[in-house]
Amino acid sequence: MSWVTVITSSPGGLYWKPSPAGTRKVLSLICSKTKRAGLPGSFSGENGPVAVSHDHRPGCSTASRADGYSPPPGPRVARWMVVPDRLDVATWRAMPSPTDVPYSRGAHQIAHGVWAYLQPDGGWGLSNAGLVASDDGTSSLLVDTLFDLHLTDEMLSALREATPAAQRIATVVNTHANGDHCYGNALVAGADIVASQACAAEMAALPPAALAGLMRAAPDMGQAGAFLLDIFGDYDFDGIELVAPNRTFTGELELAVGDRPVHLVEVGPAHTDGDVIVHVPDAGVVFTGDILFHGGHPIVWAGPIANWIAACDLILGLRGVTTVVPGHGPVTTLETVARLKGYFEHLATEARTRCDAGMSPLEAAADIDLGPYRDLREPERLVANVAALYREMGADVATDPATIVGLMAAARAARR
Numbered sequence: 439m440s441w442v443t444v445i446t447s448s449p450g451g452l453y454w455k456p457s458p459a460g461t462r463k464v465l466s467l468i469c470s471k472t473k474r475a476g477l478p479g480s481f482s483g484e485n486g487p488v489a490v491s492h493d494h495r496p497g498c499s500t501a502s503r504a505d506g507y508s509p510p511p512g513p514r515v516a517r518w519m520v521v522p523d524r525l526d527v528a529t530w531r532a533m534p535s536p537t538d539v540p541y542s543r544g545a546h547q548i549a550h551g552v553w554a555y556l557q558p559d560g561g562w563g564l565s566n567a568g569l570v571a572s573d574d575g576t577s578s579l580l581v582d583t584l585f586d587l588h589l590t591d592e593m594l595s596a597l598r599e600a601t602p603a604a605q606r607i608a609t610v611v612n613t614h615a616n617g618d619h620c621y622g623n624a625l626v627a628g629a630d631i632v633a634s635q636a637c638a639a640e641m642a643a644l645p646p647a648a649l650a651g652l653m654r655a656a657p658d659m660g661q662a663g664a665f666l667l668d669i670f671g672d673y674d675f676d677g678i679e680l681v682a683p684n685r686t687f688t689g690e691l692e693l694a695v696g697d698r699p700v701h702l703v704e705v706g707p708a709h710t711d712g713d714v715i716v717h718v719p720d721a722g723v724v725f726t727g728d729i730l731f732h733g734g735h736p737i738v739w740a741g742p743i744a745n746w747i748a749a750c751d752l753i754l755g756l757r758g759v760t761t762v763v764p765g766h767g768p769v770t771t772l773e774t775v776a777r778l779k780g781y782f783e784h785l786a787t788e789a790r791t792r793c794d795a796g797m798s799p800l801e802a803a804a805d806i807d808l809g810p811y812r813d814l815r816e817p818e819r820l821v822a823n824v825a826a827l828y829r830e831m832g833a834d835v836a837t838d839p840a841t842i843v844g845l846m847a848a849a850r851a852a853r854r
Contacts, residue, residue, distance in 0.1 A: 551570065551721070616739075803824045
């Protein structure tokens with residue numbers, strides 16, 4: 439993590455960062471401040487004119503100069519600062535690139551006023567969440583809660599330590615209805631809880647009490663029960679009362695955190711019936727929910743897979759996105775979204791051949807050559823995705839959750 443120096447220059451300030459050669463050059467202008475100040479096309483810096491370009495990304499401008507000016511050292515502060523006097527210098531900790539964000543449990547700042555909460559290794563139930571703070575730090579928006587109350591409480595505590603804005607969560611967005619993204623809603627029940635209409639309807643299908651009962655019955659459920667205990671046995675679903683969304687939408691919805699825009703886009707049905715992505719344009723960040731799994735196989739509970747591919751295309755087309763927070767796995771870039779799209783396209787081709795040959799989904803999953811995707815974790819999910827493709831191809835296959843859990847349990851057992 440490097441230090442970046444801000445040299446203020448009316449109406450905004452400059453980011454400076456050491457280059458490999460040790461000189462300093464301007465990387466960009468302070469985005470949220472200068473945009474509202476109406477930045478001119480050029481202005482005079484301490485060592486001559488600075489040219490400004492407004493096409494870097496939404497909400498940001500870039501500047502360049504070739505004089506190699508190296509500002510004097512200033513006091514280090516850990517927060518965003520804009521100093522009115524152009525002669526003053528302030529420094530603060532630079533945001534890491536997406537691939538440099540540590541994949542460790544806890545809250546990680548990934549952009550100005552934006553945090554990702556990560557849970558390695560991103561396997562079953564170990565989902566990510568996020569926080570978007572207003573510019574003045576007086577309010578915030580939470581992207582998803584976690585699988586049980588203990589995990590959600592731990593997350594909220596970590597976010598409050600990271601930023602005072604987490605004390606004032608005004609809005610929660612549930613990206614979809616899987617419990618590892620909404621079962622902790624009870625701990626933020628005072629906030630507005632926003633989800634797509636389809637997500638809200640789907641939440642009622644498997645409330646925490648039903649999953650708790652299923653886990654109690656799992657020891658008597660044979661292979662499928664053993665699988666459930668293996669993937670969900672460490673979570674505590676007893677006593678959780680699901681707090682449902684009190685605001686729903688279809689299509690798109692514009693929210694604001696203070697005066698920061700946050701754009702919600704419904705992209706389901708894909709992973710689930712009501713998937714939503716959360717785009718923070720002025721930060722170049724998108725929270726994908728489980729439209730993106732990074733490091734593990736995705737799993738299709740709803741489909742069609744064509745919609746999931748379309749969701750990937752939509753994310754890839756978002757202007758200015760530099761940082762992608764998946765539903766599971768490390769913070770990443772759009773390259774990982776493109777790779778997931780390639781996964782589904784590859785799988786569709788492979789599944790078609792085996793469906794036409796009369797193989798069952800379980801047989802096909804065992805036979806498919808995953809090529810560049812063979813390193814993905816949770817390989818038992820492959821059979822769920824093959825079954826979804828078979829259904830879309832018109833094959834008479836069951837894809838209800840109980841059947842899919844049974845198929846995944848059989849696939850895992852066959853690998854041992």
